[in-house]
Amino acid sequence: MVKIVISEFMDEGAAASLEDRFEVIFDSGLVEDRRALLAAVAEADAIIVRNRTQVDAELLAAAPHLKVVGRLGVGLDNIDLAACEARGVTVKPAHGGNGSSVAEYVLTGALMLRRRAYFASQAMQSGEWPRQALIGREVAGSTLGLVGFGAIARETARRALALDMRVAAFDPHLAADAPEWAGVNRHENLDALVASADVVSLHVPLTEATHHLIDAAALARMKSDAVLINAARGGIVDEVALAVVLRQGRLAGAMLDVFEQEPLPAGSALVGVPNLILTPHIAGVTEESNARISQMTADNVRAVLMHQKTTEEQV
Structure with missing residues (x-):
């Protein structure tokens, strides 16, 4: 049989x-x-x-x-x-x-990280009231920068536009005159995209070309009040470099669902990093x-x- x-x-x-x-x-x-x-x-x-x-x-x-x-x-x-x-x-x-599941995950991350209020739980449980310290930002009017513009990224863009976000994307594999670009600001290079976006979301496969695509240099180009979301593949983000910029306050926050090693190894650079949400490769699974x-x-x-x-x- x-x-x-x-x-x-x-x-x-x-x-x-x-x-x-x-x-x-x-x-x-x-x-x-x-x-x-x-x-x-x-x-x-x-x-x-x-x-x-x-x-x-x-x-x-x-x-x-x-x-x-x-x-x-x-x-x-x-x-x-x-x-x-x-x-x-x-x-x-x-x-x-799983396009809709990943799209919802990305936008959930954008809403949480931009608003910042989710960081309040521990302080609240300790009797603190950090109201002014946790005044965040709305996603409406902000720019979502999509690195890669395949089917899942396009699903994310459609939902983001409904939230009154502006959407920009970089994808060298999609022709400049492709109809998929309608309503989206097409960037010709990654540097320009990450420098202009308020939320950067990754939607590329892990290859030799995309390994550590978001490295220390790319993170340095991001706005200090921007946030990063990776629900694509571990290894696209340099985790050590990300930990450094978050600890130094040079990035507002990040949400990672995928990692270079899964589960996280003992002594991971991500342990104890502030303004960071970690989930166990679950973005596409509902x-x-x-x-x-x-x-x-x-x-x-x-x-x-x-x-x-x-x-x-x-x-």
Whole structure:
């Protein structure tokens, strides 16, 4: 029987929908146990992963029957695409499944960081009343600067415009005359964007070119009352440099959902940094988006396996 291994959390209903035609091994603990994972994929025709399972040469070698990798999300930096292509393994991300979730996360961060009032909890619990110290700013009339202007960034822009924000973006991969730029101030370089924005939000994949794209120099160009939000990929922001500017008060705040190492290692530069909100790679995961992405991925994997079966029967 065709076998599917699911190594990370997934909507249970979507996973169960595969059981009518396939043998399904659903164990979200496999991502934590590499040896058990490699053993589980030995007879697998498909594997479904999120962002933590490393689909690399070692795993591909351990899974000689593998035909498809279903990705519960869109980021592919944990999947060796070249090795998959060389092996004839199809990679199927769930495009469009979590755009609204990430967009809401970014705007939540913008509202919280601009307003500043969320910093009051500890002081309030200590009997203080820091009202004047925590007078913040509105997002209406401020500029949201989007680094990258793909589908999720455009979803974020649409919602930001409804909040009366101005929206600017930088994306060298999107043609200057593309219709997607309507209503958005297109910047030709990153430096100009980060220097003019009140809220900078990152929407690019992690590549050699984007690693530490937001480094000490980029952070120095940002306004001192600006805020930074990263719900894209860890490694795009130089975490040490960010910690320095926040400690020095040269940036109003930041909200990070992704990190160079996940979970955060002991002694991370981000520990104890003021005006910083940290969340555990959850921006794109809500009850609704998890159900959407899980069903999309189940459908994607099913389609590949059924096509493969049909092809083999015709040979």
